[in-house]
Amino acid sequence: MLLFSYLIIAIVTGILFLVYWILKKKNKLTGKYQKILMYVLAGMFFLRFMWRKDSLADSYQLISNNFDSKILNVYSIIVTWFTYSSTLILILYPFFDIHGKSVLVKYFVLPMAIISCISFWILGIAIDGRTAFEGFNIRMLIMSCEFALTLTCALIVFVSNGYFKSPKGQLKILWYLPLLLLATMPPYVLQGLFGRVKYSVELKGFSLPHRIILYFAFIIPVCLYLLFHKKDSTTKRAVLLYISLGTLMSFSCGYKFPDFLDITHWPFHLCNTAMYIVAICLIFKLNKLFYFTYFINVLGALLAMLMPNYSSSANLLDSGIVNFYINHYIAFFMPLLIVALGVYARPKLKEFIYSMVGFLVYFVLVLILNAWFSNYGSVDYFFVNSDFIADKLGNWCEIIRENHIWHFMIGNLSFTFYPLYQALFFVVYVALGAGVWFVYEGAYTFVDTLYDIQARKQKIKLDMLALEVALKGRGKDEPMNKNNKNKLVLQNFSKRYGKSDVYAVKDANLEINGGEIFGFLGSNGAGKSTIIKSIVGIQPITSGSIEVCGYDVNKQSVMAKKNIGFVPDHYALYEKLTGREYINYIADLYDVSLDDRTKAINKYVELFELNDAFDNQIKTYSHGMKQKIAIMSALVHNPKVWILDEPLTGLDPNSIYQVKVCMKEHAKKGNIVFFSSHLIDIVEQLCDRIAIIKKGKILTVQNVADIEKDCSLEEYYLKIASQKVQPAKVKESEKVLQQN
Secondary structure, rough: OHHHHHHHHHHHHHHHHHHHHHHHHHHOHHHHHHHHHHHHHHHHHHHHHHHHOOOOOOOHHHHOOOOOHHHHHHHHHHHHHHHHHHHHHHHHHHHHOOOOOOHHHHHHHHHHHHHHHHHHHHHHHHHHHHOEEEEHHHHHHHHHHHHHEEEEEEEEEEEEEEOOOOHHHHHHHHHHHHHHHOOOOOOOHHHHHHHHOOEEOOOOOOHHHHHHHHHHHHHHHHHHHHHHHHOOOHHHHHHHEEEHHHHHHHHHHHHOOHOOOOOOEEEOOHHHHHHHHHHHHHOOOOOOHHHHHHHHHHHHHHHHHHHOOOOEEEEEOOOHHHHHHHHHHHHHHHHHHHHHHOOOOOOOOOHHHHHHHHHHHHHHHHHHHHHHHOOOOOOHHHOOOOHHHHHHOHHHHHHHHHOOOOEEEOOOOEEEHHHHHHHHHHHHHHHHHHHHHHHHHHHHHHHHHHHHHHHHHHHHHHHHHHHHHHHOOOOOOOOOOHHHOOOOEEEEEOOOOOOOOEEEEEEEEEEEEEOEEEEOOOOOOOOOHHHHHHOOOOOOOOEEEEOOOOOOOOOHHHHHHHEEEEOOOOOOOOOEEEHHHHHHHHHHHOOHHHHHHHHHHHHHHOOOOOOOOOEEEEEHHOHHHHHHHHHHHHHHOOEEEEEEOOOOOOOOOHHHHHEEEEHHHHHOOOOOEEEEEOOOHHHHHHHOOEEEEOOOOEEEEEHHHHHOOOHHHHHHHHHHHHHOOOEEEHHHHHHHHHHH
16 A cells, blocks of 8 residues: 555656646646645545544654654654644645745655655555555545645646745745644644653643643734734735634634534534634635624633633643644634734624624534533533533522523433523623624723824924925925915915815815915815815814915924914813913913013903903803903914914904904014804905805905905805806716725
């Protein structure tokens, strides 16, 4: 049988590679041929792997004192393990376009394929026992065909990718090889290499070894996230699928075809199902099924690791212990990692509801299976059939379980349920699932905040670099555009909120000169406040630019703000301060000297008639008095650009007159006064020029004097505002550009 196996490897490899060579010469679809070979390889590997338990799993290095036997055992363990990794890499190879993937095949898979074929007799005995080659053996026949396919596919990749020629940049992928090997490590490897007698430790009750194992459940996903979060989506999905399939292979070392003949051995335990669900969801993109494992399996795996159901004193390297943690690590962190890396979107309420419905179906199923399969042996899926959980919660839980039992017979089969205990079990688990969701959301918010801070820091660095380039060696406090030192300029300014398909403002252009009082007219929602908030730096600019006295609002935000005094439509004051304390606080922010602020305070207190109230707390002021304090705070540093958003709303006639005096006086000094208002008669009296905006588009910019030659400003506004304007929508190309 051994010679026959080697002959099959040689013949099958020769024929399959010859077919590839012929197809290549005739320019046929060699890529399709490779995929077909991979499908066949996957089928043969699955059949051979699941045939029955590997003989190697019961062989340990330290049992024998024979040095040659130890070396042979170590060799067979390592080659078998590495063969699993190389086969999985090869199976996934044609389905993911990953940079440098051919390097893994050239420098790892191909050498392992050659070693495996040469060592076929050793691996055959390691996998199927000492009788592997005594007579005809179907498993060895399948395995020889599998090895031939592996060698052929690896040779095809080797030949079609320039033999040993590979760009240096692609060789970096070999650094990930230890991770790929670790993912497919069979649970018996550690015990096989290092022995089964030693390393017996306390692995329960949060002992130090138990805590260390738990720490790794959190450390591993963080490391994986840091390694791959900047990779493209294809690479992320390929790596996650490889890890899930590799660990499923390791887990399946304990679940082979003969095991499924015993129904009490079927992997219906909650954490067991996660091994299959994660891999299936990554292959077929089953959203609802994924969110079931995201909300249910993660919590179940964490609780299982906190309260493991193995004996308290255990061999740390025992294959059963290793398999337990392979299973529960994957069930715990893989769904979280998949969402963190963006392969699946963060869940919303409907996904949580779907997962709870799915859990109800699963819970009812395991109740029935527990009661049914108990007739054939010991089963306890999800621990709802025994007192494992009840015992940990105390006597009250035991009493509920034991005092409410439902027992009946169906034919010769006995069925036992604990309705009250099991109902409480379900309700508590759902409540814990909801709690976990809130923990997830808090964690995501925290991570988003960190990324936002990082992005802002990066943007500041880039802006500073761009500013240095634009200033061409001039000081950072100098205006970028010297020609606009006494101007407020908007150039093709556009603003879009979030992912809205409509621009709030589109391609707005304005140039306002020093000494002007400029009025901004438009209906509610036209875009007035959007432009004002972007000028003063409250919100970012989508595109275009804004200059304040030559300073770019984006790149020189601090210097631009130093030249602005802003009175918002909805002001917010520190009302526990007095008027004097508040104005001095604002003056401190703008580095106003004591003499200058004293002169300004005395002037405006007198003008606004605030002498009697200025040293009282602001919370005692009327609306009009608070508005005056807001105006004083905007003028205390004598800004070159004074911006007011609906400044006269709610003021009495006397106060309106006082504000108008301030506006005229400020403009006479050569400064800009820019304000929006619905009071057209006030605009007509005060303004030199006006702009009318509708649905985010500036329709006109005119001198008030020119308008009054033909009609009143009110008539002119109504005429212009009656024009039909379509809101500017975002083009698909712009959406793609913004996403990138």
